[in-house]
Amino acid sequence: MTLPKTTYKTRLAPSPTGHLHLGHVLHIIYIEDIARLFKASISLRLEDHDRSRCRPEFEASIIKDLQWLGVEVPTNLWRQSGRDKVYQINLERLMKQGLVYACACSRKDIQSETTQASGELRYPGSCRDKNIPLDQPDTSLRLTIPDAPWTFDDVLKGQLTHNPFDQCGDVMIRDRLGQWTYQFAVVIDDLEQGINLIVRGLDLLSSTARQLAMRAIIDPVAPMPVFAHHPLLREPTGQKLSKRDQSESIAKLREDGMTPAQVRELAMSLKQD
Numbered sequence: 001m002t003l004p005k006t007t008y009k010t011r012l013a014p015s016p017t018g019h020l021h022l023g024h025v026l027h028i029i030y031i032e033d034i035a036r037l038f039k040a041s042i043s044l045r046l047e048d049h050d051r052s053r054c055r056p057e058f059e060a061s062i063i064k065d066l067q068w069l070g071v072e073v074p075t076n077l078w079r080q081s082g083r084d085k086v087y088q089i090n091l092e093r094l095m096k097q098g099l100v101y102a103c104a105c106s107r108k109d110i111q112s113e114t115t116q117a118s119g120e121l122r123y124p125g126s127c128r129d130k131n132i133p134l135d136q137p138d139t140s141l142r143l144t145i146p147d148a149p150w151t152f153d154d155v156l157k158g159q160l161t162h163n164p165f166d167q168c169g170d171v172m173i174r175d176r177l178g179q180w181t182y183q184f185a186v187v188i189d190d191l192e193q194g195i196n197l198i199v200r201g202l203d204l205l206s207s208t209a210r211q212l213a214m215r216a217i218i219d220p221v222a223p224m225p226v227f228a229h230h231p232l233l234r235e236p237t238g239q240k241l242s243k244r245d246q247s248e249s250i251a252k253l254r255e256d257g258m259t260p261a262q263v264r265e266l267a268m269s270l271k272q273d
């Protein structure tokens with residue numbers, strides 16, 4: 001892959017929904033290594049858009065762990081919870097363009113209509129033409145996306161092509177509780193922060209094409225970022241590590257007397273190829 005001559009900026013975007021674990025350490029190592037390769041700067045962003053799952057104690061523990069691991073934490077941290085206004089402005093713009101509709105379907109409704117081999121639920125567009133008022137309570141808001149494939153370069157996986165319309169259908173941008181979704185907040189923030197190098201785990205690979213589709217609607221002239229989806233760290237059972245698994249939390253490993261360098265080494269040794 002030939003790198004275009006440009007200045008790169010990547011991001012580390014933890015969600016304060018639990019404590020950091022070894023999987024995050026591996027993620028940080030990949031970000032640092034790939035940022036070095038691209039001479040990219042790294043921005044830290046707290047993805048706390050989901051108010052029902054984020055907790056201040058998780059935020060405090062994440063910051064402490066990051067600092068202990070040697071990650072620079074700016075004082076004026078970028079927090080999605082402080083960006084309601086920006087998300088709202090973008091939503092209104094998309095509404096004016098006629099690209100947003102209200103959806104009254106529950107997860108159960110969607111489940112009964114479609115299941116994919118990947119296990120992901122594909123929204124079949126049931127409410128697309130129902131003209132449900134955009135301010136009707138207890139509805140989510142969805143962005144209509146075209147039925148079109150997206151081809152993107154992945155530093156670790158090569159060139160990939162996915163069609164988000166087949167993967168997930170129209171993307172939810174605000175849920176029934178009025179919370180911004182990860183997909184919407186991340187696209188707006190990546191655009192606004194000028195992120196052009198996105199390094200994240202393979203668990204988020206299926207989000208990429210839908211984010212590219214949303215990005216092209218929100219800012220049609222923004223260049224496509226470069227991606228790197230890295231392997232995850234797995235437990236011997238083959239399960240993805242969860243933030244809830246305290247046995248692997250950074251705080252626990254620190255209490256056990258491990259140094260940051262040893263924790264980094266341990267994370268690398270548990271990486272799945």
Ligand code: GLU
Nearest residue numbers: 013014015047186200204
């Ligand atoms: N906030 C997401 C997470 O903690 C990362 C999102 C992303 O890298 O796009 O898994």
